[in-house]
Amino acid sequence: MTKELSNIIIWSENKPGVFFRILWLFRRKQFNIESATVGHSEIPGISRYTITVSASAEQVTNMVRQLGKLVNVMKAMEVPNEMLVYRELALMKVGIKNKRDKSDILRVIEHFRARVINMTKEALTIEITGDEEKVDALYENMKDFTIIEFVRTGRTALLK
Amino acid sequence: MKTRLKEGQKVQGAEIICECLLREGIRAIFGYPGGANIPIYDALYKYPEIHHILVRHEQGAAHAAEGYAWATGRPGVCFATSGPGATNLVTGLADAMMDSIPMVCITGQVPSSLIGSDAFQEADVLGITLPVTKHNYLVTKTEDIAPVLIEAFHLSMTGRPGPVVVDIAKDAQANYATFHYTAVDPRHIERLKTKATKEEIESIVSLLNNAQKPLIVAGHGMLLSGDGKTLLTIAEKQDIPITLTQLALSTIPSSHSLFMGMPGMHGNVAANRAPLEADVLFAVGMRFHDRVTGKVSAYAPQAKIIHVDIDPSEIGKNIRPDVGVVGDVKVVLKQLLPKLKQKKNPSWLARFETWKSEEKVKVYDRELHAGHLKSAQVVDEISKQTHGRSTIVADVGQNQMYAARYSQFEVYNTHFTSGGLGTMGFALPAGFGAKVGDPTREVWIVIGDGGIQMTLQEMATIVQENVEVKIALLNNNYLGMVRQWQELFYKGNYSEVHLQNPNFQKLCEGFGIPSLKAETLTKARKAIEKARKTKGPFLVEFVVEAEENVFPMIPAGAGIGEMIVSKDDSKSS
Numbered sequence: 001m002t003k004e005l006s007n008i009i010i011w012s013e014n015k016p017g018v019f020f021r022i023l024w025l026f027r028r029k030q031f032n033i034e035s036a037t038v039g040h041s042e043i044p045g046i047s048r049y050t051i052t053v054s055a056s057a058e059q060v061t062n063m064v065r066q067l068g069k070l071v072n073v074m075k076a077m078e079v080p081n082e083m084l085v086y087r088e089l090a091l092m093k094v095g096i097k098n099k100r101d102k103s104d105i106l107r108v109i110e111h112f113r114a115r116v117i118n119m120t121k122e123a124l125t126i127e128i129t130g131d132e133e134k135v136d137a138l139y140e141n142m143k144d145f146t147i148i149e150f151v152r153t154g155r156t157a158l159l160k
Numbered sequence: 161m162k163t164r165l166k167e168g169q170k171v172q173g174a175e176i177i178c179e180c181l182l183r184e185g186i187r188a189i190f191g192y193p194g195g196a197n198i199p200i201y202d203a204l205y206k207y208p209e210i211h212h213i214l215v216r217h218e219q220g221a222a223h224a225a226e227g228y229a230w231a232t233g234r235p236g237v238c239f240a241t242s243g244p245g246a247t248n249l250v251t252g253l254a255d256a257m258m259d260s261i262p263m264v265c266i267t268g269q270v271p272s273s274l275i276g277s278d279a280f281q282e283a284d285v286l287g288i289t290l291p292v293t294k295h296n297y298l299v300t301k302t303e304d305i306a307p308v309l310i311e312a313f314h315l316s317m318t319g320r321p322g323p324v325v326v327d328i329a330k331d332a333q334a335n336y337a338t339f340h341y342t343a344v345d346p347r348h349i350e351r352l353k354t355k356a357t358k359e360e361i362e363s364i365v366s367l368l369n370n371a372q373k374p375l376i377v378a379g380h381g382m383l384l385s386g387d388g389k390t391l392l393t394i395a396e397k398q399d400i401p402i403t404l405t406q407l408a409l410s411t412i413p414s415s416h417s418l419f420m421g422m423p424g425m426h427g428n429v430a431a432n433r434a435p436l437e438a439d440v441l442f443a444v445g446m447r448f449h450d451r452v453t454g455k456v457s458a459y460a461p462q463a464k465i466i467h468v469d470i471d472p473s474e475i476g477k478n479i480r481p482d483v484g485v486v487g488d489v490k491v492v493l494k495q496l497l498p499k500l501k502q503k504k505n506p507s508w509l510a511r512f513e514t515w516k517s518e519e520k521v522k523v524y525d526r527e528l529h530a531g532h533l534k535s536a537q538v539v540d541e542i543s544k545q546t547h548g549r550s551t552i553v554a555d556v557g558q559n560q561m562y563a564a565r566y567s568q569f570e571v572y573n574t575h576f577t578s579g580g581l582g583t584m585g586f587a588l589p590a591g592f593g594a595k596v597g598d599p600t601r602e603v604w605i606v607i608g609d610g611g612i613q614m615t616l617q618e619m620a621t622i623v624q625e626n627v628e629v630k631i632a633l634l635n636n637n638y639l640g641m642v643r644q645w646q647e648l649f650y651k652g653n654y655s656e657v658h659l660q661n662p663n664f665q666k667l668c669e670g671f672g673i674p675s676l677k678a679e680t681l682t683k684a685r686k687a688i689e690k691a692r693k694t695k696g697p698f699l700v701e702f703v704v705e706a707e708e709n710v711f712p713m714i715p716a717g718a719g720i721g722e723m724i725v726s727k728d729d730s731k732s733s
Contacts, residue, residue: 015299017286020287020290021290024290024291058476058480061476062473062477065472065475066473068470068472069349069472071294071295071315133604
């Protein structure tokens, strides 16, 4: 599931259509986006994006330069993993068939330091944060049970 | 700066649009009215300083604006209405984007309350034009018009120039707002790097000062930056041969001893051989386009490459340079000049003479001394009669290559064509746009029988405005460039390249443009004389050899070393 990823971090004006311009540029240059997260930054009016792609070093360098040309983009940079702290958040709904299931699931969750955020008779909803490998590992372990829904945010990152 | 409105005056959005154009120094607009931009046309009535040219199709408006921009160095401006009006601009925008032409297109949009409702003549102009513009805007509030237009004009001209679309909702045009003329956001100025650093200059200097076989490849950025003189001074100081890409032709006089022609697919022998032997290749304001380099891995194999360009994303995009510098070529060359030592290089320059004489024997002599009328002779004759001082606006295809190869350009910035996008039908509107922009030019439009029929309706615009352009129609009843490829690479299968053409003489009569037809060189000479003597527009139809080929040629995807110099080469290979 996890590929060798490059991190592109972008700061842009928070205006309608800016995300579209950024995504369009990735499509135009034939990139496949592995994950993209966006939200407000510490500066009012400025959005911050963490986008991961799987591409050659030259392609990524050129992409960052192309992004830097977008009028609404204040700054774009490529940052190696070593210079970042990064996490992603995943949510997972797992079905409970019997009591044994439930205790087994809870044991796995504890091991991964995930949390139960909702519980019904039929299912547990679990939240986990971590790097992609940790999320992947939890997913693999949960395959023994009934995964009803699974969603992950993709990487979001800060500079060390 | 001419002004009509006072700061703080309350006026309609449409009037603010016209006021901004006036303050930008725009004196001609190319456009077409419609339901969604009627308010702008109404306001235009109050601005007699701005001359509006009513084209016959919005694509014509876009190309004419490109011609205007090219001739004046100021942004070309188009008006178009919503929906089809705006979508018709798209080809012209893509053309301007590829060739870095400053342009501001103001399109009408349906009223803001109807946007997104699939209203009559509604199109998502922002979405459609995003890939073909440097930037674009949708304006739905009257008070946003002035700041957006000020920014749009600024962006179109600065850094790497390009087209900007401003889509303005009809209610924003009609509503009232207080007029404020603001300064552009300093962020847009600060983000540009125009100067080279001290270290960058030192690296360039050390490569050039130590080069044995240096070569300059200058591109359109040279003309856009507006400095052929410094380039020439640098070349003369170190005896560096200069080659000019198609869009850079006329940066230095063709007759200059250091001018070694145009590189590329149909370029000159010397300009294509030299990168194979050069030890330092100095690329300024160019982008290593595939038509210039051929197969990248076989391009300039021994050379250290210096690449200077204003656009950071061009450095390393197609070719990874040894020294890559982001900067305005004019500024960087001026920084460089005092550091370069004086050098002579007779043996290297002698090499070019060998290549030049090879091309003379194998190509020029054959083309120019053929027994029947050839396109090369027509272009050569125009060039001779105008002493290389006219402006050549070439279309796309064989005619474009003949125009580039056989014209002498003695005056700075006198060659326009659609280089990057290769838009057939470009030259007719671009040619009259150039003449409108700078009436002192003698404008010759070189176009084929295929291309002219793509924007033929603009003949009516030329007549209505009485624009004095001379049209050299090279008629071979073929889509010549495709036919040439079919002959050379597709076993002579002439698939869909023959054109059964209209009677161009009668067409001209219908439009009201005087014309002549020439089948021989003698007649061609006289027709060009007559065209030049006649006031107003004139068309000469030259009936040229049907199956002539442009040589030399580098087949698509081949390296520059695989250049076919003449037809004999192509048969033997």
